[in-house]
Amino acid sequence: MAVSPHVDLSRRERQIMDVIYARGSATVREVMDRIPDPPSYSAVRAMLRVLEEKGHLKHEQDGPRYMYLPVVPREKARDSAMKQMLRTFFDGSAERAVAALLDMPGSGLSRDELDRLAKLIEQARKEGR
Amino acid sequence: MAVSPHVDLSRRERQIMDVIYARGSATVREVMDRIPDPPSYSAVRAMLRVLEEKGHLKHEQDGPRYMYLPVVPREKARDSAMKQMLRTFFDGSAERAVAALLDMPGSGLSRDELDRLAKLIEQARKEGR
DNA sequence: GCGGTGTTGCTAAAATTTTAGCACTATGCT
DNA sequence: AGCATAGTGCTAAAATTTTAGCAACACCGC
Numbered sequence: 001m002a003v004s005p006h007v008d009l010s011r012r013e014r015q016i017m018d019v020i021y022a023r024g025s026a027t028v029r030e031v032m033d034r035i036p037d038p039p040s041y042s043a044v045r046a047m048l049r050v051l052e053e054k055g056h057l058k059h060e061q062d063g064p065r066y067m068y069l070p071v072v073p074r075e076k077a078r079d080s081a082m083k084q085m086l087r088t089f090f091d092g093s094a095e096r097a098v099a100a101l102l103d104m105p106g107s108g109l110s111r112d113e114l115d116r117l118a119k120l121i122e123q124a125r126k127e128g129r
Numbered sequence: 130m131a132v133s134p135h136v137d138l139s140r141r142e143r144q145i146m147d148v149i150y151a152r153g154s155a156t157v158r159e160v161m162d163r164i165p166d167p168p169s170y171s172a173v174r175a176m177l178r179v180l181e182e183k184g185h186l187k188h189e190q191d192g193p194r195y196m197y198l199p200v201v202p203r204e205k206a207r208d209s210a211m212k213q214m215l216r217t218f219f220d221g222s223a224e225r226a227v228a229a230l231l232d233m234p235g236s237g238l239s240r241d242e243l244d245r246l247a248k249l250i251e252q253a254r255k256e257g258r
Numbered sequence: 259g260c261g262g263t264g265t266t267g268c269t270a271a272a273a274t275t276t277t278a279g280c281a282c283t284a285t286g287c288t
Numbered sequence: 289a290g291c292a293t294a295g296t297g298c299t300a301a302a303a304t305t306t307t308a309g310c311a312a313c314a315c316c317g318c
Contacts, residue, residue, distance in 0.1 A: 040277060047276075081214060088150050098231075100207065120227075140306095172306055193265060
């Protein structure tokens with residue numbers, strides 16, 4: 001069963017997975033409250049069930065209700081989403097992506113953050129030998 | 130009409146928009162050839178028509194065929210996709226996103242690229258005063 | 259001129275996604 | 289105990305997405 005994250009998801013399924021990845025886990029109600037143009041409680045429930053059938057989610061009993069969790073760990077999903085993003089908008093170049101992040105309107109990178117990034121780059125340079 | 134890029138697209142619509150943004154523009158056949166698990170020519174045509182109706186695409190006559198172009202410019206679409214990505218996978222932090230790009234498996238940032246990025250950061254630091 | 263190829267314009271159907279709603283269970287409060 | 293609240297399990301229908309296929313037109317090489 002492929003479970004390739006982020007591709008072959010429908011519109012609402014993607015919105016739901018986004019919420020769950022953003023929070024780490026979520027209940028039906030939490031998902032619903034965070035979806036734009038929110039669908040009904042029932043609709044969300046049904047879609048969570050479908051996502052579970054498809055192997056994207058699992059759930060645990062959390063007191064009286066279900067807590068849904070991603071099957072593919074956040075980091076893996078993140079990486080494959082990033083790759084897709086690089087292909088689509090940055091001609092596959094990680095450099096360009098970083099550059100775009102640096103001057104994204106409202107990304108608001110503070111001096112401290114920039115310092116830390118400078119260090120990371122320095123480090124990558126040393127390692128990449 | 131909103132035309133908010135990337136949200137409220139169906140699965141195939143998104144795949145199509147991705148191809149078009151990746152290439153800048155595309156014909157029916159070009160789109161079809163670049164979609165995984167490719168749909169029929171007819172299907173692609175129909176979806177391009179729908180995307181045009183919805184205001185995501187426009188087309189120009191290119192010799193005998195149509196050339197489809199995005200209505201929202203690449204950079205704008207890119208930024209909003211990036212923001213979504215930051216929210217979902219990086220807790221809204223551009224710094225974390227950059228860090229992830231730096232050690233993404235197979236991102237393959239060369240020494241030269243790292244050098245250029247170091248410069249960009251230096252520059253951002255100076256400007257951000 | 260003629261057939262083959264590649265395109266668009268349609269329409270309608272198949273498939274999937276999305277929604278609503280009823281039945282039932284557990285919990286907490288009075 | 290009785291009732292309201294909040295949850296799940298289902299099923300079935302509505303809505304949207306996705307597909308197939310025919311008709312017409314233009315172009316190209318023969």
